[in-house]
Amino acid sequence: MNIHELTVEELYGKxxxxxxxxxxxxxxxxxxxxxxxxxxxxFLFVNKEAAMQQAExxxxxxxxxxxxxxxxxxxxxxxxxxxxKDILTTCASRMLEDFNPVYDATVMEKLNEDNAVLMGKQxxxxxxxxxxxxxxxxxxxxxPWDQKAVPGGSSGGSAAAVAAGFVPFSLGSxxxxxxxxxxxxxxxxxxxxxxxxxxxxxxxxxxxxxxxIGPITRNVxxxxxxxxxxxxxxxxxxxxAPSMDNDFLEGIDKDISGMKIAVPKEFMESVDSExxxxxxxxxxxxxxxxxxxxxxxxxxxxxVVSAYYLIASSEASSNLARFDGIRxxxxxxxxxxxxxxxxxxxxxxxxxxxxxxxxLGTFVLSSGHxxxxxxxxxxxxxxxxxxxxxxxxxxxxxxxxTTPTAAYDLGEKADNQLKMYKDDILTVPANLTGMPxxxxxxxxxxxxxxxxLQLIGDHFDExxxxxxxxxxxxxxxxxxxxxxxxxxVQ
Amino acid sequence: MxxxxxxxxxxxxxxxxxxxxxxxxxxALTEELSKIVDYAHLLDEVDLSSAEPMFHALDLTxxxxxxxxxxxxxxxxxxxxxxxxxxGQFKVPKML
Numbered sequence: 001m002n003i004h005e006l007t008v009e010e011l012y013g014k015x016x017x018x019x020x021x022x023x024x025x026x027x028x029x030x031x032x033x034x035x036x037x038x039x040x041x042x043f044l045f046v047n048k049e050a051a052m053q054q055a056e057x058x059x060x061x062x063x064x065x066x067x068x069x070x071x072x073x074x075x076x077x078x079x080x081x082x083x084x085k086d087i088l089t090t091c092a093s094r095m096l097e098d099f100n101p102v103y104d105a106t107v108m109e110k111l112n113e114d115n116a117v118l119m120g121k122q123x124x125x126x127x128x129x130x131x132x133x134x135x136x137x138x139x140x141x142x143x144p145w146d147q148k149a150v151p152g153g154s155s156g157g158s159a160a161a162v163a164a165g166f167v168p169f170s171l172g173s174x175x176x177x178x179x180x181x182x183x184x185x186x187x188x189x190x191x192x193x194x195x196x197x198x199x200x201x202x203x204x205x206x207x208x209x210x211x212x213i214g215p216i217t218r219n220v221x222x223x224x225x226x227x228x229x230x231x232x233x234x235x236x237x238x239x240x241a242p243s244m245d246n247d248f249l250e251g252i253d254k255d256i257s258g259m260k261i262a263v264p265k266e267f268m269e270s271v272d273s274e275x276x277x278x279x280x281x282x283x284x285x286x287x288x289x290x291x292x293x294x295x296x297x298x299x300x301x302x303x304v305v306s307a308y309y310l311i312a313s314s315e316a317s318s319n320l321a322r323f324d325g326i327r328x329x330x331x332x333x334x335x336x337x338x339x340x341x342x343x344x345x346x347x348x349x350x351x352x353x354x355x356x357x358x359x360l361g362t363f364v365l366s367s368g369h370x371x372x373x374x375x376x377x378x379x380x381x382x383x384x385x386x387x388x389x390x391x392x393x394x395x396x397x398x399x400x401x402t403t404p405t406a407a408y409d410l411g412e413k414a415d416n417q418l419k420m421y422k423d424d425i426l427t428v429p430a431n432l433t434g435m436p437x438x439x440x441x442x443x444x445x446x447x448x449x450x451x452x453l454q455l456i457g458d459h460f461d462e463x464x465x466x467x468x469x470x471x472x473x474x475x476x477x478x479x480x481x482x483x484x485x486x487x488x489v490q
Numbered sequence: 491m492x493x494x495x496x497x498x499x500x501x502x503x504x505x506x507x508x509x510x511x512x513x514x515x516x517x518a519l520t521e522e523l524s525k526i527v528d529y530a531h532l533l534d535e536v537d538l539s540s541a542e543p544m545f546h547a548l549d550l551t552x553x554x555x556x557x558x559x560x561x562x563x564x565x566x567x568x569x570x571x572x573x574x575x576x577x578g579q580f581k582v583p584k585m586l
Contacts, residue, residue, distance in 0.1 A: 102567045195547040209546050235555040241548060306530040317506060326580050328571030338585045339507070347509035355508055359499065360523055362506040376533050378543035383536075385544060418525050434547020459548075 003028040004165035005483050008074055008222040011168060015062065015073040022058035022073030026051055026117055029075050033119070033166045036489050041141040042151075042161035044080050046120035047087060051075070054117055069115030070229055076111060077167040079158050080121040081128055082213065083202035084108055087118070091204050092136035093126045095323050095330045095349035105202020106234040107171060107213055114229055119167055123157030126351045127320065128178055128206045130154050131423060134414050135353045142410070143185060144489055145449050149407040152182030155216065159186040162216050165486035169226050170216045175206050176308055177402075177427025179214040180439035184452020185407035187441045187478045187485075189223045189469070190216045192427075194460050195434030196241035198227075199234035207315035208239070210308075210431040218482060220440065220470040224248035227462065241460075248462055252470045257290025259468060260395040266301035267400035270425050275401045278443035278451045282399065285475045286468070296395070298387045301425065303380050308428040309421055310364050310377035316354075317361025323349065356417065385433040392458040397468055401426055402452030406445035426454060436462045440469050441478040450478060494524045 003025055006014070014020045030048055037043055058073050067073075078084065081091045083101035085108070090096045104112065111118075125135035133141045133156025141156045143149035144164040151160040155172025159182035162170050172179040174192035183190025191214040198213045205211060215226035228248050233240035263283060268276050283293045325331040325345030332344035350358070364373045391398060404423055413420045430437035435456055442453035453472070457465045496513075499520045503510035510516050565578055574581040 099571055102563055102570060196550065238553040239546070239548065239550065241550065300536065303533055303536055306532045309526065310530055310533075321506075326572065326574075326582055327569075331573040335583050338583050341583050342507040343509035346507055350508070356519065356522060356526075358506050358508065359502050359519065360526060362502045363494070363498065363523070363527070366502065366505060373527075373530060373533075375543050376536075376538055377530075378545055379538040379541035380533060380536060382541050382544035383538070417522060418529055421526070421529075432547075 004032055004486055006168065007219055008071070008168045008217065008225060011074050012071065016067060018062060021062060022117065023052065023055040025073060026055040026075055026119070029119060029166060036164065037166060039142065039147065040144055040160055040164050040489065041139050042122055042157040042164065042166060043077065043120045044090060044092065044123050044138055044157065045088060047118050051117050051119055058115060058117070069113060071111065071114040071116035073115065073117065074169070075117045075119045075167050077119050077122045077158060077161045077170040078108070079124050079155050079170065079172045081124060081173055081204040082107060082171060083204070084118065084121065088121060089204070090121070091127045092124045092138055093349065093351065093354070094137045097330060099328055101202070103202065106199035106237065107230045108202065110230055110232070122161055122170060125154035125156070125353070127204070127354050128154040128173055128175055129316070129353050129357055131177070131181055131420050132413065133157060134410065135351060137351055140410060143407050143449070144485055145187060146407070146447065148409050149449055150185065150410055152185035152407060154178040156182045158216050159183050159188055159190065162186070162188045162218060163482060163485065164489045168218065169222060171213055171230070172216050173203055173211055173213050174431065175210045175312060176424045176431050179216060180402050180427050180437060180452065180454060183216055183439045184402035184450065187450030187482060188216055188218055189220055189438065189440050190214060191223050191227055191438045191462070192430055192436065193227060193231070193462060194241070194436040196239055197231050197436070197460070197462070199232065199237040199240040201234045201236040205319040207312040208319060209315060210312060219477070219479065220466060220473045221249065221252065223438070224252055224466040244460065248466050251463060252466050254467050255290070256286070256468055256471045259291040259397070261286055261291050261293045261468070262296040262391050262395040262398045263293060263400055264298045264301065264398060265295050266298055267426055271401045271404045274445045275403070275405060275451055279399070279401050279453060282442045282453050282472065282476070285472060289471055289475070296391050298384065298391070298429070300380065300383050300387060301429070304384060304428050304432060305422055305425050307377040307380040308424065308432060309360070310373050311381070313357045313361035314364045314374055315361070317358045317365065320354070320358055325349065353417070381432045384429055388429065388433055388435065389458070396464050398456040400454055402439040402454040406447060406449035406451050430456050435459055436465060438465050438469055440473060442476060444481070494520060494527055496520050499523065
């Protein structure tokens with residue numbers, strides 16, 4: 001039995017059946033991480049001592065038949081912008097290099113209650129700003145499918161670790177595609193839930209009206225299971241939605257014949273031919289299972305990237321004002337006045353991309369530009385929502401590509417921000433509207449790098465997404481390819 | 491003609507409290523931000539006169555918690571990550 005190949009459900013089942021001890025699972029994965037993560041670079045740091053101690057306690061409970069918690073003994077990796085009490089949370093920034101949160105994020109409270117085991121914190125673009133994980137202050141992460149390629153971003157460490165078999169699941173955060181795009185690049189499954197489905201309390205804020213935490217897994221069922229366990233409102237996040245049915249596994253294998261699926265033609269116009277071929281094949285797969293698939297239009301698609309960057313940067317400039325070097329985080333030396341202290345701290349603590357976005361946002365919100373840029377961007381947002389809501393009156397789901405291309409080479413777009421921004425055209429509509437969206441593998445490019453298919457649902461329609469994705473996965477998946485890959489990584 | 495020049499960048503950096511003394515860095519940022527703002531002007535061609543701005547994805551209002559006292563962080567915990575503390579207070583350089 002190869003422990004690293006086991007899914008969340010398999011690991012949980014084998015631990016419950018006492019076929020394997022939690023400490024054996026945790027140790028096997030740490031051995032793997034220690035042997036191979038030097039080349040992949042998915043973890044910023046591992047939590048070995050605490051995880052091993054916890055696992056031994058779980059061993060004891062297993063022996064005494066006192067196993068509680070829906071993820072008892074299942075290891076996890078967490079993106080490093082999600083607060084973990086007394087465990088470093090750096091956002092891959094010099095600004096938070098030595099920051100130890102004094103509380104757990106809501107999602108961590110839930111996963112800890114479920115007795116999942118935290119293996120470590122994962123690399124990302126600094127403050128989640130970027131699409132390749134090359135903006136980390138600490139290091140780059142490589143794509144396990146091809147080490148010359150980026151893993152995507154900003155949750156690149158999380159997606160790479162799941163693909164490489166270091167952990168069966170991770171949590172990332174998605175503001176403009178930061179869970180779905182790296183999931184697509186690394187051949188795994190990534191969900192951006194409906195805005196408000198998952199509490200953001202303890203997620204270091206980037207753009208508060210767009211951010212959502214979501215699971216990254218190797219298959220659809222695991223993804224649905226993890227989302228169920230992290231969902232629910234929290235009094236400390238007033239934007240989290242009141243609790244509702246969070247059992248996403250229920251009905252996941254329902255027949256999808258009669259399901260109505262829409263493919264926006266604008267999405268297909270934005271991608272390279274290998275990606276569009278992969279989506280066309282997926283369309284045939286859905287049809288073969290009895291779904292109806294038709295072309296639709298979201299006419300304002302070409303404007304979403306402009307609107308997104310104006311809004312996200314504005315919110316970021318406001319959110320990142322909290323980093324003052326006084327209450328926590330990096331503090332510059334030698335400042336003589338308070339103003340000088342702020343300016344030096346922020347100039348030295350933030351990386352280039354973070355500064356660019358803060359300055360862009362400050363510009364957009366500054367007098368004379370607010371109406372012209374900010375308000376107009378927010379108006380475009382409501383137009384996109386109207387167009388997508390109109391589609392959902394007639395269709396169950398929207399599908400299309402997750403990204404315009406498969407993963408590109410490290411360094412290829414590092415100096416061209418605008419080019420990288422434009423790649424977000426397919427993922428930002430779900431963030432602007434707050435709708436749920438999932439990426440699943442739908443093919444391999446001729447380079448051997450994975451291609452992702454995106455399924456977008458109406459607000460709180462995650463169940464429909466998981467149902468269609470699960471059925472698709474029974475017809476096409478990369479499970480064997482991932483196992484092969486994991487043998488090579490070891 | 492872009493609406494962003496080096497002076498704009500320096501002005502905005504001052505508003506955002508980010509030191510910007512290096513001329514070369516300011517010029518590079520000016521060029522990068524100009525490209526992005528120019529691209530954002532794509533929105534100018536859209537008729538938005540009848541659209542309402544959408545500041546938020548969900549229609550939630552008045553989400554209030556019960557008015558019950560909770561357990562706050564202790565002063566010690568709240569200050570644990572500060573680099574400069576004196577007598578249980580944050581210490582900062584002079585303000586004026």
